Amino acid sequence: MGIESIRAAYGVRAAEYTRILGSVEDMHEKDRERIGRWASSINGLLIDVGCGPGHWTDFLYQRGASVQGIDLVPEFIESARVRFPEVPFSVASFRNLDVPDESLHGVLAWYSLIHVPPNELSLVLREFSRALAQGGQLLVGFFDGSPGDSFPHAITTAYYWSPEQMGHLLGDAGFEVIDVETRQDPGKRAHAAITAAVR
Structure with a gap:
């Protein structure tokens, strides 16, 4: 499943997705606690990669974080800009963050890597590592399962990863x-x- 196919699949259902999953109040309490706690420990610029409807980006912004959201899907970004006008959003791919080396202090990848094919995930993680300063932190959320196995996600093909892998x-x-x-x-x-820091 290529980038354009993923973009198109989400674009068609962006309004439905936002209605069902576009509110922090609809998210698990433990996820709110974890993401909030993670962000409070970071002093510097954060990027919410694959921000979707923008609800987590706004969640961080409301807690005083210097944050911006990026997503591949224009429909998500257009909606996020209307819903959260104070928060900076842009259409972009996390495969190329277009920021200087070591310029970020945090990257939130909350269920945004689930559609990355197994043979491409390492390249994406290296891009995050490149962009993060030493000690900068990545918080990634994903489906726990047999590493690299695909399954029919509601939008398009997604992949499991074990915490170990x-x-x-x-x-x-x-x-x-x-x-x-x-x-x-x-x-x-x-x-x-998983929370991880750049060595």
């Missing part, structure tokens, strides 16, 4: 894993989150 990929990209969280909520796919 994601940790290995992060290590290869220049990160040190700080902590790992896993959770199995009834009726939902298993969740995992």
Whole structure:
């Protein structure tokens, strides 16, 4: 599944997605706590990559973070700019962040890497590592499962990763894993989150 196909698949359903999943209040309380706690420890520029409807970007902004959101899907960005006019958003790909080396202090990739094909994920993680200053932190959320296995996500093909394999990929990209969280909520796919810092 190429970038343009992913962009088109989300574009068609952006309004529906935003209506169902575009509010922080609809997110798991533990996710709100984790993302808020992570952001409070960072002093510097954050980017919410694959920000979708922009709700997490605004969540960070409201807590005083210097943050901007980027997404591949113009429909998401147009909606986010209307819903959260104080927050900077732009249409962009996280495969090329277009920022100087070591210029960021945090990257939030909350379920935004799930459609990246397994053979391309390492390149994306290296791009995050390049853009983050030493000690800068990445927080990634993803579906916990057999590494690299695909499944029919509601929008388009997505992939599972185990915390162990994601940790290995992060290590290869220049990160040190700080902590790992896993959770199995009834009726939902298993969740995992990893915080990692640039070595």
